Amino acid sequence: MRLCVADRRGELHVREGLRPAARSGALVVPLRDGDVRPLPEGATIAHLPGRRAIGIDAGGTAVELEERWLPVAAILPVGHLRTLVPASRPGPHAPRLPLFGYAAVAERGGELVAAALPTDAFAWWEPSRHTTAGLPAAVAAARRALPGNRLVDHLARCALEHRCYTAQNTFLRRYEGALPASPACNADCLGCISLQSDGEVPPPQQRMGFAPTPVELGDLAAYFLDGGEEAAIVSFGQGCEGEPLTRGRLLVEATRRIHARHPGATIHVNTNGSRPRVLERMIAAGCTSVRISAISFTDRIFRAYYRPIGYGLEEVVECGRLMHRAGGQVCLNLLTFPGLTDVPAELEATAAACREMGVDQVQWRTLNVDHDWLVSRLPELEPGVGMAGALGALRDRLPGVSHGNFTRPHPAAAGRARAGA
Numbered sequence: 001m002r003l004c005v006a007d008r009r010g011e012l013h014v015r016e017g018l019r020p021a022a023r024s025g026a027l028v029v030p031l032r033d034g035d036v037r038p039l040p041e042g043a044t045i046a047h048l049p050g051r052r053a054i055g056i057d058a059g060g061t062a063v064e065l066e067e068r069w070l071p072v073a074a075i076l077p078v079g080h081l082r083t084l085v086p087a088s089r090p091g092p093h094a095p096r097l098p099l100f101g102y103a104a105v106a107e108r109g110g111e112l113v114a115a116a117l118p119t120d121a122f123a124w125w126e127p128s129r130h131t132t133a134g135l136p137a138a139v140a141a142a143r144r145a146l147p148g149n150r151l152v153d154h155l156a157r158c159a160l161e162h163r164c165y166t167a168q169n170t171f172l173r174r175y176e177g178a179l180p181a182s183p184a185c186n187a188d189c190l191g192c193i194s195l196q197s198d199g200e201v202p203p204p205q206q207r208m209g210f211a212p213t214p215v216e217l218g219d220l221a222a223y224f225l226d227g228g229e230e231a232a233i234v235s236f237g238q239g240c241e242g243e244p245l246t247r248g249r250l251l252v253e254a255t256r257r258i259h260a261r262h263p264g265a266t267i268h269v270n271t272n273g274s275r276p277r278v279l280e281r282m283i284a285a286g287c288t289s290v291r292i293s294a295i296s297f298t299d300r301i302f303r304a305y306y307r308p309i310g311y312g313l314e315e316v317v318e319c320g321r322l323m324h325r326a327g328g329q330v331c332l333n334l335l336t337f338p339g340l341t342d343v344p345a346e347l348e349a350t351a352a353a354c355r356e357m358g359v360d361q362v363q364w365r366t367l368n369v370d371h372d373w374l375v376s377r378l379p380e381l382e383p384g385v386g387m388a389g390a391l392g393a394l395r396d397r398l399p400g401v402s403h404g405n406f407t408r409p410h411p412a413a414a415g416r417a418r419a420g421a
C-alpha cells in the first residue's frame with residue numbers, strides 16, 4: 001500500500017518512501033492491508049484543508065509531510081462502517097471540517113482503498129433503486145392531495161434541493177416515509193446535522209422552522225401509507241428536525257391518528273431517548289418501533305457529546321426498556337468513532353445497556369463530524385481494540401441481536417393488524 005495525499009488544487013498524488021498511516025482517536029497507527037478494502041460504490045474522496053498529512057517512515061515512526069501536501073479521506077456510502085480516521089494534524093488556522101464521516105485512504109495496486117467494513121445490505125437502500133425519475137410529478141401530486149400542509153413544502157425542499165433519500169421516498173410513496181415533527185431539541189450534539197449551535201460549519205440539513213400539527217402529520221402519513229404495498233414504515237425523527245419526543249402530547253395524538261387509519265403500519269420514532277413518559281404514551285397509541293441514538297453509555301462521554309438538557313442515560317435506557325416490554329422493535333443507532341466505540345470500557349457499557357434495553361438491532365453508524373475537532377472535545381480514552389474487534393465483541397456478547405445499518409418494518413405491526421388491534 002502507498003500513501004495518498006492531495007495538493008492544494010485537490011489533485012491526488014501517491015508518495016513514495018512513506019507508508020500510509022491512519023488514526024484511532026488521537027493515536028496514529030500504520031494502515032495495514034487487513035484494515036482496508038476497495039473503495040465501495042458511491043464513496044467520494046475529499047482533501048482536508050489546513051491539515052498536515054502524516055505517514056510512517058522506514059523505522060516505523062509517524063512523520064508529518066510538508067505543508068503543501070494535504071491529507072485525503074474517503075466519505076463512505078451508507079451500509080459501510082468507517083474503521084479508522086485519516087492521519088491528519090490540524091494547523092493553527094485549520095477550518096472546522098464539514099459534517100462528514102472521514103475515513104483513512106491509501107492506494108494499492110493502482111486503486112484506492114479505504115478503512116471500511118460493509119455492515120448491511122438492504123434492498124430499499126441499494127443505490128440502483130435510488131431514482132429521482134418522476135419526483136417533481138410526485139411532489140405536485142402530494143401538493144394537490146394535501147393543500148396547505150406545511151410538511152409537503154418542507155419535504156419538497158429536502159427531496160429536491162438536499163436530495164434526501166427518505167424525503168424522496170415519502171413522495172414516491174415507498175419504503176419509509178418521513179414525518180419530521182419538531183423544530184426544537186433538548187440536546188446540543190457536537191455532530192448535529194440540522195443545527196450547529198456555534199455556527200462554525202453549515203449543517204448539511206436545514207432544521208425545520210415550524211411545529212407541524214397532529215393533523216398535518218396524520219394526513220401526510222395517511223397519504224404515504226395509502227400509496228401501496230411498498231409503503232411500509234412512517235418515521236418521526238428525521239435529520240432535518242430536532243427531537244420529536246419534545247412535542248409531547250401532540251406527538252401522541254399524531255400517533256393515534258396514524259394508527260387508527262393504518263393499524264398494520266410500522267409507526268417508528270428516531271429519538272435521542274430523552275423522554276420515556278412520552279414514548280410510553282406513544283406506544284399505547286400504536287407506535288411499535290424505536291431507534292435510539294447514542295454515542296456512548298458512559299456518562300462523561302455521553303454528556304460531552306450530547307450536552308443534554310434535563311435528561312441523562314437513565315432516560316435513554318428506559319426508552320428501550322419500555323418498547324421492549326411492549327413487544328416492539330428496539331434499534332440502537334450507535335454513533336461510532338474509532339478510538340471511542342472500540343475502547344474496552346465503552347464496549348462493556350454498550351453491551352450492558354443493550355441487554356437492559358432489549359435491543360433487537362444495533363445500527364453501526366459512522367459519526368459525521370470533524371475527527372480532529374471531536375478528539376479535542378472529548379475526554380482522553382484508553383486505546384481501542386479496533387472497529388472490527390468491536391463489532392465481533394458485541395456480536396459475541398449479545399446473542400440474538402442483529403447488527404446492521406437500516407431499520408426494517410417491525411413484524412409485530414403486521415401481527416397487530418391481523419389481530420385487529
Ligand code: SF4
Pocket residue numbers: 185186187188189191192193194195241242243272
Ligand atoms: S439529538 Fe438530534 S436534533 Fe438534537 S442536537 Fe442531537 S443530533 Fe441534533
